[in-house]
Amino acid sequence: MEITIxxxxxxxxxxNTTEELITIEKGQISSLLNLLLxxxxxxxxxxxxxAQNQEIVSVDTELSGAEIxxxxxxxxx
Amino acid sequence: MTNRYNRHIILPxxxxxxxxxxxxxxxxxxxxxxxGCPILQYLAAAGVGTLGIIDFDxxxxxxxxxxxxxxxxxxxxxxxxxxxxxxxxLNNDIEIKSYPEALTYQNALxxxxxxxxxxxxxxxxxxxxxxxxxxxxxxxPLVFGAIYKFEGQVSVFNYQNGPTYRCLFPxxxxxxxxxxxxxxxxxxxxxxxxxxxxxxxxIKIITGIGEVLSGKLFCFNTLTNQSSTLKIxxxxxxxxxxxxxxxxxxxxxxxxxxxxxxxxxxxSIINKKNIQIIDVREAHEQPKVDEFNVVSxxxxxxxxxxxxxxxxxxxxxxxxxxxxxxxxxKLLNESGITNCFSIEEGAQEIKNYANMRHYxxxxxxxxxxxxD
Numbered sequence: 525m526e527i528t529i530x531x532x533x534x535x536x537x538x539x540n541t542t543e544e545l546i547t548i549e550k551g552q553i554s555s556l557l558n559l560l561l562x563x564x565x566x567x568x569x570x571x572x573x574x575a576q577n578q579e580i581v582s583v584d585t586e587l588s589g590a591e592i593x594x595x596x597x598x599x600x601x
Numbered sequence: 602m603t604n605r606y607n608r609h610i611i612l613p614x615x616x617x618x619x620x621x622x623x624x625x626x627x628x629x630x631x632x633x634x635x636x637g638c639p640i641l642q643y644l645a646a647a648g649v650g651t652l653g654i655i656d657f658d659x660x661x662x663x664x665x666x667x668x669x670x671x672x673x674x675x676x677x678x679x680x681x682x683x684x685x686x687x688x689x690x691l692n693n694d695i696e697i698k699s700y701p702e703a704l705t706y707q708n709a710l711x712x713x714x715x716x717x718x719x720x721x722x723x724x725x726x727x728x729x730x731x732x733x734x735x736x737x738x739x740x741x742p743l744v745f746g747a748i749y750k751f752e753g754q755v756s757v758f759n760y761q762n763g764p765t766y767r768c769l770f771p772x773x774x775x776x777x778x779x780x781x782x783x784x785x786x787x788x789x790x791x792x793x794x795x796x797x798x799x800x801x802x803x804i805k806i807i808t809g810i811g812e813v814l815s816g817k818l819f820c821f822n823t824l825t826n827q828s829s830t831l832k833i834x835x836x837x838x839x840x841x842x843x844x845x846x847x848x849x850x851x852x853x854x855x856x857x858x859x860x861x862x863x864x865x866x867x868x869s870i871i872n873k874k875n876i877q878i879i880d881v882r883e884a885h886e887q888p889k890v891d892e893f894n895v896v897s898x899x900x901x902x903x904x905x906x907x908x909x910x911x912x913x914x915x916x917x918x919x920x921x922x923x924x925x926x927x928x929x930x931k932l933l934n935e936s937g938i939t940n941c942f943s944i945e946e947g948a949q950e951i952k953n954y955a956n957m958r959h960y961x962x963x964x965x966x967x968x969x970x971x972x973d
Contacts, residue, residue: 530829532752532820533749533750533752534749542825569775571770571774571775573769573770575829575831575832578829578830578831578832579831579832579834580769580818580831580832580833580834593829593831595818595820595831596749596774597726597747597769597770597774598747598748598749598752598753598754599724599725599726599729599747599749600635600724600747600748600749600787601632601634601635601636601637601721601722601723601724601746601747601748601792
């Protein structure tokens with residue numbers, strides 16, 4: 525399946541992209557996450573949550589979506 | 602006769618009844634910075650009856666690019682106090698309470714109890730988690746906003762049994778993992794946009810109109826104009842664990858993650874009174890700063906002289922380059938002394954500035970205690 529990955533905040537600098545298309549077999553979000561951590565080494569040091577089709581989900585959720593977003597916390601005010 | 606709030610009152614969704622709700626409402630804003638300024642301005646203009654402002658920080662020149670309540674005349678003044686005058690000028694019908702102090706585990710619960718809604722405009726994770734947990738314990742809705750460079754996040758947490766900030770991000774990130782505005786910069790108009798959305802949520806909660814941004818995180822990017830609204834589910838276990846620990850809440854202490862929070866420019870403190878300026882270099886180091894009263898207390902001896910910091914409301918530390926003074930402030934924070942700040946300039950720069958200022962303006966405006 526093809527999935528669009530969106531990066532927010534400082535993850536844009538970590539991955540050098542705002543959006544990319546990834547092809548992956550069906551499975552859990554964790555398998556996609558492993559693939560992304562391998563592709564973008566800097567992601568390992570970052571804190572972020574994952575949203576699938578605009579809903580924050582845990583890594584053991586089944587991949588179902590067309591869109592995955594990686595969302596870091598912001599502290600600025 | 603035209604009423605100040607006429608344009609609200611003629612809206613069928615608000616009417617006089619909604620305006621009355623606004624005038625009875627009590628809202629506490631954490632931080633009068635980039636987010637706090639527009640939040641406070643719109644809530645004051647809207648006639649929110651009681652506005653609380655808590656901020657320990659002082660206005661610096663680099664704040665003025667986005668903190669639109671302040672001008673050159675506010676430099677060096679405490680933000681909570683400096684915000685009061687323009688807000689009162691904007692609307693004298695409302696009560697504005699300034700708390701020129703840091704939010705701590707000791708004062709948060711008692712302060713939050715006095716308000717209906719808490720709005721987070723702080724700039725560090727320590728305070729954000731403190732605010733979140735205090736809202737859970739006191740059962741107050743939290744209107745959250747946070748920014749990074751060109752992007753912002755907004756949500757309403759703990760509203761009618763909805764999710765909290767910990768349901769989204771259970772724990773603060775690893776130390777130093779997330780830079781803040783003073784390290785990486787921020788587009789000045791961004792907090793204006795995000796703070797205005799927060800003010801809008803506050804008004805919706807008070808008047809009971811529209812759909813409150815609860816259980817959702819609104820994300821906005823100023824460069825692409827793209828927005829996303831992401832659904833957040835409540836994590837009961839996390840909320841319960843905060844409640845279970847509530848008895849021990851006030852015995853916790855804030856560990857300031859970001860050292861920058863306690864770093865100030867020498868120029869911003871020159872007008873302050875009743876402060877103590879401390880040289881943390883070893884006694885033999887040159888140049889000596891003798892343009893004003895300076896207490897010498899080397900970093901290596903600080904822990905044996907903690908009493909030294911209790912006699913003044915604020916202590917400002919400097920060294921040769923600004924590194925050791927930062928370490929000293931961190932050390933003092935860890936010992937529970939939180940009224941200390943590190944001056945970012947080194948001794949030579951401070952000397953130069955003090956000399957230039959004395960030369961240009963004489964003694965009349967300089968309140969840094971002179972060594973006459």
